[in-house]
Amino acid sequence: xxxxxxxxxxxxxxxxxxxxxxxxxxxxxxxxxxxxxxxxxxxxxxxxxxxxxxxxxxxxxxxxxxxxxxxxxxx
Numbered sequence: 443x444x445x446x447x448x449x450x451x452x453x454x455x456x457x458x459x460x461x462x463x464x465x466x467x468x469x470x471x472x473x474x475x476x477x478x479x480x481x482x483x484x485x486x487x488x489x490x491x492x493x494x495x496x497x498x499x500x501x502x503x504x505x506x507x508x509x510x511x512x513x514x515x516x517x
Contacts, residue, residue, distance in 0.1 A: 447455065483489075489505065497503055 450458075489509070491497055491505075495508070497505060497508060
């Protein structure tokens, strides 16, 4: 079977490497931020963002600006 790296051009390989570097840098930033500012969410917490949410269009908007908590009913 032909590997993808065998059929793409050198320019395409370079573009993929550049993207990989950007993605890795962003991942490192997110990891460092989480280590310095850990979440107070529990394993049972869930965050749901609707496809029409303004959060997806506005990078300055924070989840805390529009989010709310729903507690399960106590049995």
